[in-house]
Amino acid sequence: MFHWTIRLFLVCLVGYVSTPATAAVKKYQFDIQVKNISRLCHEKPIVTVNGMFPGPTIYVREGDRLLINVTNFAQYNMSIHWHGLKQYRNGWADGPAYVTQCPVQTGQSYTYDFNVTGQRGTLWWHAHISWLRATVYGAIVIMPKQGTSYPFPQPDFEFNLLLGEWWNDDVETVVKQGNKLGLPPKTSDAHTINGKPGPLFPCPEKHTYAVEVEQGKTYLLRIINAALNDELFFAVAGHNMTVVEIDAIYTKPFSTNAVLIAPGQTTNVLLRANQAPGRYFMAARPFMDAPISVDNKTATAILQYKGIQNTVIPSLPQLPALNDSAFALNYNAKLRSLNSPIFPANVPLKVDRHLFYTIGLGVNPCPTCQNGTQLTASLNNITFVMPQTALLQAHYFNLKGVFTTDFPDRPPMPFNYTGAPLTANLQTTQSNRPRLSKIAFNSTVELVLQDTNLLSVESHPFHLHGYNFFVVGSGIGNFDPKNDPAKFNLVDPPERNTVGVPTGGWTAIRFRADNPGVWFMHCHLEVHTGWGLKTAFVVEDGPDADHSVLPPPKDLPPC
Known part of the structure; x- marks a missing residue:
């Protein structure tokens, strides 16, 4: 049984119909606590927000600022991710544990402080550590700026x-x-x-x-x-x-x-x-x-x-x-972007960096497992190892020995990725430190995610933190670098933060690396994330302070 409570206090600047153009200050208190919930004839204690499952909706308006203070009285560590919010220069508020922050430990507090800039629509928030997001989640509704209507018929x-x-x-x-x-x-x-x-x-x-x-x-x-x-x-x-x-x-x-x-x-x-x-x-x-x-x-x-x-x-x-x-x-x-004068689709047409990542499942030896082996997952044959120090802190403070920046741009050995089931040589590479990919500030990136038949083909929804991207192409089978790019949609491709890689196929995305920091990318199937199907990009600072990572907040949780 859980024996813990997390309190989350929310202060937000929200503009509603009755508020003036300058957003008013609204204060909320969110308590994340354990409550007995009955489902399927079973009652059990689960983590809830204000006793609600799912948690309450956060309503904001484009241009508002959020201050969200999390106080943890739990026996487990906790972090919250604001899924889809870009957090420009401000990875400190992004939330994935041991990537942009160390988790909020029992008895500690942390304030997520960020602006909602250039975004409107439906996003959501959830716990981003272990499988706690099974019950710790809720909606984020971002209303358009005052005087701006939806580009579709107004709903009642x-x-x-x-x-x-x-x-x-x-x-x-x-x-x-x-x-x-x-x-x-x-x-x-x-x-x-x-x-x-x-x-x-x-x-x-x-x-x-x-x-x-x-x-x-x-x-x-x-x-x-x-x-x-x-x-x-x-x-x-x-x-x-x-x-x-x-x-x-x-x-x-x-x-x-x-x-x-x-x-x-x-x-x-x-x-x-x-x-x-x-x-x-x-x-x-x-x-x-x-x-x-x-x-x-x-x-x-x-x-x-x-x-x-x-x-x-x-x-x-x-x-x-x-x-x-x-x-x-x-x-x-x-699915197509609206690509209107007000909401253009700014697809990168020139690519500075081409990346090709293969998705694989495998079996590694595991002396502590009852079967003697364990299932693993990898990108370019590398199973991601979580650090003990948050990667963004290590990057910002130039801490040595926490991670390397030698993640390969393509797999070490090309093969017929979606051919006959591959059951041999399934062990993946695991290092003592996370291997990241360093990206130049403001460079344009094209990433092709290729599913493989290593152990089994399966669809994989990939989420990139800190960015939206354009899904310029997708297909079944092996990606053909000579012929498939000619079929890319560079006019009105869908823009999103999470994309499905089809079973036995590939997906190509493009984005401009204009948000400095360390940004997580992972399969959003929690079972695969736990097996190591994840990585991170180190996006370098820009030419001046206005295009560099903000200083960390004073209450940043220690590890």
């Missing part, structure tokens, strides 16, 4: 839908058991929508999220995939949705009967309540087109028209099949 109402996972057991214990065996931790017992699995599960009373709509009204659904390990399909029975935003970036609108969303991603859709008044299920279940064990149960919530009785049985949507790769590829191909 809006609501957040956070998709997650639930374990009947203590998640930290589940991870330790998996590590002891050298195997993946057990899959989740259920998926959830706003913390609730819905009536398709045992003991559904009070465990179904419902929202009431009015005939003819338009609703903005802010969808967040907070699941630890599953890409998810989402649909609403009887209703089409219009996609208008991904990862807090406006898109060219398109209609769809289902959405595909990977862990870490957000998607905003418009839904018009134009069907016969009744009750309709909103549903989410995994997408998995590889022979991997997943929790394939369907979570449901209810969209209910005003005036309809609760006794009416809802209808279920037709979700894509679990392994519907064709739908996934077709859906992702429709």
Whole structure:
């Protein structure tokens, strides 16, 4: 059982409809604490924010400043990541433990102090240490600047839908058991929508999220995939949705009967309540087109028209099949940046640095594991080793011996990455220190992420901290450096902070390295991150103090 509490105090400058152009100061107090929550006939203590699961939504406006003080009374270390916020020059507020900060230890406090600049839309926050984000997460809604409207029809109402996972057991214990065996931790017992699995599960009373709509009204659904390990399909029975935003970036609108969303991603859709008044299920279940064990149960919530009785049985949507790769590829191909005069797509056309990273799974010897081996993951055959000192601190203070900057730009030995299953020579390289890649300030980077058939092909959602990037290309099979770049979309590619690398395929992204600091990049499947599927970029300082890493705050946690 958990026996701990974390208090998080929030002070934010927020501009709402009634506030003037200069944002008003608003104060919030968030308590992250343990509370007994009942799901699937089980009650257990979990970490919550203000006794809520998921945690409360942070509402801000573009241009606002956030001061978030975290006080930890826990037996575990804690850090919070503000997923998708760029934190310009200010990695100290980014949150990943042992990358940009040492975690907040028991009895300690730390204030996350950052500005929300040049961003608007839906993002989210979550714990960024071990698997604690299973219950420590919530939405971030960034409203446009005063006087600025959405570039799509104004919705009448809006609501957040956070998709997650639930374990009947203590998640930290589940991870330790998996590590002891050298195997993946057990899959989740259920998926959830706003913390609730819905009536398709045992003991559904009070465990179904419902929202009431009015005939003819338009609703903005802010969808967040907070699941630890599953890409998810989402649909609403009887209703089409219009996609208008991904990862807090406006898109060219398109209609769809289902959405595909990977862990870490957000998607905003418009839904018009134009069907016969009744009750309709909103549903989410995994997408998995590889022979991997997943929790394939369907979570449901209810969209209910005003005036309809609760006794009416809802209808279920037709979700894509679990392994519907064709739908996934077709859906992702429709995503395009808005690329308007107000919201341009500034795609780097000239590339200074070409990177090619292979994604591999493997088996390494493990004398302490019951099986004598353990599953590992790697980029360019390198399994990332977490340091004991935060990498940004080591970089800023020029501490020697914490990390090296010799991460290879391409794999040490080219091979047929997606050919016949490769079962030999699966051991990956592990060094005593993290190996990072140094990037020149303001240089343009193209990174191709290539899935491989080392042990098994699988899709991988990769998240880059500190940046958005443009997804200029994607394909199945091996990336062809001679022919595939000619097919890149350099006009209106989707811009986001988390991208899925397709099973047995590749994805190419481009970004300008104009944010100095140390920035984490990792698979957002928590099981793979724990196995070492991660790395970090050291982006050098610019030519002057205004383009260099800010000094660290005085209350930066020690290691």
